[in-house]
Amino acid sequence: MAYQFNYDLSKLPREFFRDLARVVEKRELHRKFGNIARKLVEKFKIDRTFGIQIGDAISVIEDLIDIEIKNLLYEKDFKKAREKILLLPHCSRKYMDSRCKAKFDPEFSTYICSSCSEDCLINKATKLAKKKGYKVFVLPGGSCIKKIIQKVKCDAILGVACPEEIKLGTKLLERYNIPARGLPLIKNGCSNTKFSIETLEKLMI
Numbered sequence: 001m002a003y004q005f006n007y008d009l010s011k012l013p014r015e016f017f018r019d020l021a022r023v024v025e026k027r028e029l030h031r032k033f034g035n036i037a038r039k040l041v042e043k044f045k046i047d048r049t050f051g052i053q054i055g056d057a058i059s060v061i062e063d064l065i066d067i068e069i070k071n072l073l074y075e076k077d078f079k080k081a082r083e084k085i086l087l088l089p090h091c092s093r094k095y096m097d098s099r100c101k102a103k104f105d106p107e108f109s110t111y112i113c114s115s116c117s118e119d120c121l122i123n124k125a126t127k128l129a130k131k132k133g134y135k136v137f138v139l140p141g142g143s144c145i146k147k148i149i150q151k152v153k154c155d156a157i158l159g160v161a162c163p164e165e166i167k168l169g170t171k172l173l174e175r176y177n178i179p180a181r182g183l184p185l186i187k188n189g190c191s192n193t194k195f196s197i198e199t200l201e202k203l204m205i
Contacts, residue, residue, distance in 0.1 A: 003164055005052050007060060008187040010194060016044045020064060037061035063163030067182045070170055071203070074156075077179035079205050081156030086129040086204075087145065087169075088138045088160050089185070091193045094120035102138065108148055111138035124197050125160070132204050134158070142169050149176055156180065158203055160195050162188045 019040060037058045041047055047057040078084075093100050094117045101114040102122075113126040113136070126136045137148055142165045149157070156179045159169050166182035173180040181203050187194040 003056075003060075003162060003188060005056050006187075006189045007050050007052065008194075009184075010186045011049055012044055012046070016040070019043070020061075020068065036065065060163060063167060064184055067163055067166050067170075067184055071181045074179040074181060075205070078156045078158075078181055081154075081179060083153050083155045084132075084134045084204075085148070085152065085154045085157045086125070086134040086136045086160075087148075087157060088122055088125055088136065089162075089165075089193060090122075090138050090140050091189065091191050092121045092125075092160070092185075092195060093138070094122075096191045108137060108151065109140065109144040110148070111140070113138060121195065121197065125195075125200055128197065128201060129204070134204070145169055145172060149173070149178065154178065158183070158200075160200065161185065162193075 038054075040061050041054060041057045046052075046061070047054040050057070090096075090102075090111050093102065093111075099116075100120075101116040102111040103114065104111055111122075113120075113122050115123050115127070117123055122138055126138075129136045135152060135154070137144075139145070142161065145157075145159075157169075157173055158181045159166055160183045161169065163182075163184045166184060170180045170182060183195055183200050183203055185193050185195050
């Protein structure tokens, strides 16, 4: 968990995400992130809804905008890629104890989903990704990314994580000239984190 606070964007109305998408379409506005993010925070009362400081709420929104812009920038290169990887956060597993039957592979510092729970987000995402030809890694942290890209052939990476982790991961992949797309968690934390399967499928271009 990169942020020092928790959030749950699933409580926000869909209008918030539509407004966010409109902002992203106007790419020249990226220099005004601070003002845009503050307006969105105030409009949807994000700081009050989640009980976090307004500065923290603005940071989340700025990161979300930045990720959406990067997703657009890498869209063409991502489409061309043939060898793709999906990185998932282990904290989105249904169970974080022995009830989860995922095996840990120390070579890649990744969990291997055993499909033990039908309603587990990681299970659903893994099945979806494999159908689309992705290699899947369930990571305990962003520090594992470097090890994976050094050992596994890939042309593009799609990662699911909290916004700050996605930004850090994208910077790393840029150094390796690997196009990346990110799907931010809609609920962060150390366990029971959430992301949208529907949005994940849309990003798997």
